[in-house]
Amino acid sequence: MAAQGSGCRLPPPLVLLGLAVLALPPPAAAQPPPAALRAGHAASSLPAAAAAPRTRYLLYDVNPPEGFNLRRDVYIRIASLLKTLLKSENWVLVLPPWGRLYHWQSPDILQVRLPWSDFFDLPSLNRNIPVIEYEQFLAESGGPFIEQIYVLQGYAEGWKEGTWEEKIDERPCIDQLMYSKDKHEYYRGWFWGYEETRGLNVSCLSVQGSASIVAPILLKNTSAQSVMLDRAENLLHDHYGGRDYWNTRRSMVFAKHLRVAGDEFRNKYLQSTDEADRTHYNEDWTQMKVKIGTALGGPYLGVHLRRKDFIWGHREDVPSLQGAVKKIRSLLGMLQLQRVFVATDAVEEEVELLKKLLPEMVRFEPSWEELELYKDGGLAVIDQWICAHARYFIGTSVSTFSFRIHEEREILGFDPKTTYNRFCGEKEKNCEQPTHWKIVY
Ligand SMILES: Nc1nc2c(ncn2[C@@H]2O[C@H](COP(=O)(O)OP(=O)(O)OP(=O)(O)O)[C@@H](O)[C@H]2O)c(=O)[nH]1
Ligand SMILES: *[C@@H]1O[C@H](CO)[C@@H](O)[C@H](O)[C@H]1NC(C)=O
Numbered sequence: 001m002a003a004q005g006s007g008c009r010l011p012p013p014l015v016l017l018g019l020a021v022l023a024l025p026p027p028a029a030a031q032p033p034p035a036a037l038r039a040g041h042a043a044s045s046l047p048a049a050a051a052a053p054r055t056r057y058l059l060y061d062v063n064p065p066e067g068f069n070l071r072r073d074v075y076i077r078i079a080s081l082l083k084t085l086l087k088s089e090n091w092v093l094v095l096p097p098w099g100r101l102y103h104w105q106s107p108d109i110l111q112v113r114l115p116w117s118d119f120f121d122l123p124s125l126n127r128n129i130p131v132i133e134y135e136q137f138l139a140e141s142g143g144p145f146i147e148q149i150y151v152l153q154g155y156a157e158g159w160k161e162g163t164w165e166e167k168i169d170e171r172p173c174i175d176q177l178m179y180s181k182d183k184h185e186y187y188r189g190w191f192w193g194y195e196e197t198r199g200l201n202v203s204c205l206s207v208q209g210s211a212s213i214v215a216p217i218l219l220k221n222t223s224a225q226s227v228m229l230d231r232a233e234n235l236l237h238d239h240y241g242g243r244d245y246w247n248t249r250r251s252m253v254f255a256k257h258l259r260v261a262g263d264e265f266r267n268k269y270l271q272s273t274d275e276a277d278r279t280h281y282n283e284d285w286t287q288m289k290v291k292i293g294t295a296l297g298g299p300y301l302g303v304h305l306r307r308k309d310f311i312w313g314h315r316e317d318v319p320s321l322q323g324a325v326k327k328i329r330s331l332l333g334m335l336q337l338q339r340v341f342v343a344t345d346a347v348e349e350e351v352e353l354l355k356k357l358l359p360e361m362v363r364f365e366p367s368w369e370e371l372e373l374y375k376d377g378g379l380a381v382i383d384q385w386i387c388a389h390a391r392y393f394i395g396t397s398v399s400t401f402s403f404r405i406h407e408e409r410e411i412l413g414f415d416p417k418t419t420y421n422r423f424c425g426e427k428e429k430n431c432e433q434p435t436h437w438k439i440v441y
């Protein structure tokens with residue numbers, strides 16, 4: 001790929017469309033990025049044949065209200081689509097920058113246009129599928145243009161009962177389009193906070209099916225070099241819980257600086273180290289295959305207490321703080337543990353009450369500097385990492401935050417009995433516990 005250079009690619013749209021009148025900054029982007037930036041890009045390790053096919057870029061975005069941990073799940077679906085595309089063509093996934101997440105409410109820190117490397121380890125992601133950050137896409141694709149945007153939606157008519165079939169069709173847009181045309185006929189939109197980004201064409205696809213159903217459209221119906229799938233959460237998993245699912249999930253290794261922060265905290269406040277806990281982590285996830293039940297975990301109970309919008313709706317499956325503390329005490333007794341680590345999004349008043357009810361609890365309470373450094377997203381990752389290393393974990397009913405902890409513990413090799421647990425609501429009659437999704441290698 002490096003040998004191919006950018007010369008073989010299509011001329012950048014900037015040139016096609018008359019850069020001069022746009023008064024944009026000079027397209028530094030049009031030059032090929034330095035070799036160092038491309039290293040680690042899986043495609044670059046391919047033999048540089050003279051007629052090497054051009055790289056095509058897949059971009060995506062998710063419905064704005066969706067949280068961080070559901071977005072992690074959508075990544076797994078899209079990675080599966082990318083694997084299907086790679087069977088026929090040279091595609092790269094452009095990682096959608098993080099930002100403007102509803103739950104990221106800390107004031108005074110800028111939380112948009114965050115690269116994936118703030119939260120995840122890029123070389124690890126790249127061992128699964130070729131990915132690049134959005135900034136690198138800008139640098140190597142020739143400017144802030146996305147040639148084709150498909151907004152995914154359902155079918156206006158819904159589906160008839162009992163007749164599920166996978167299908168995808170170009171259809172009129174059902175909802176008000178979140179893109180508008182500017183005076184140059186470009187489409188403007190959110191684009192992860194990159195205001196200068198424009199779409200050249202937007203259309204809507206009604207879809208009912210798993211991620212790879214889009215592959216034929218991308219391979220045959222469009223020749224655009226960069227294609228964005230918006231509202232990608234409309235795609236289902238190709239095969240939830242299968243080997244591909246777990247490979248992608250295992251590749252989503254948290255960024256090293258966050259793991260280190262979590263490990264230091266474990267060591268300092270929870271007497272927890274990988275040696276003693278038998279939770280050794282291999283930096284190369286492809287080499288990591290732990291026999292189930294071999295991880296011991298640190299001498300503490302890990303708790304995820306999801307509050308805020310989970311209690312505003314008076315859900316039956318979420319406990320009161322008193323109820324949660326009662327359960328925690330009974331678990332501490334049963335497990336003969338003294339320490340409890342609590343991850344929660346509770347508001348300040350609730351945290352104060354919780355501290356009164358459970359004075360011995362330990363939380364990761366960031367300094368201002370740590371908040372600024374890790375941001376709300378990084379602090380949530382650190383909380384998850386610490387919960388993932390506990391001797392025993394109990395989470396909140398149908399919280400994707402808790403689900404991601406289950407998976408992390410599955411990867412680390414914990415006995416499922418210590419993982420798939422949740423709090424019950426006081427009035428809940430049938431408190432069904434979470435499903436064990438067994439890891440597949
Ligand atoms: N630091 C920290 N943040 C949390 C915790 N629980 C929830 N949050 C924040 O709230 C968000 C919850 O949204 P999601 O990640 O989507 O997980 P969820 O619990 O399924 O919530 P919904 O998607 O709203 O149903 C997280 O991404 C965090 O930003 C916690 O224990 N610690
Ligand atoms: C893709 O192309 C095929 C063949 O031309 C056509 O039948 C189909 O309707 C197209 N699909 C979409 C979603 O545009």
Ligand SMILES: *[C@@H]1O[C@H](CO)[C@@H](O)[C@H](O)[C@H]1NC(C)=O
Pocket residue numbers: 201202203221222
């Ligand atoms: C925009 O994309 C749609 C769907 O692929 C296509 O039918 C249409 O011709 C495109 N319009 C332009 C102006 O390229």
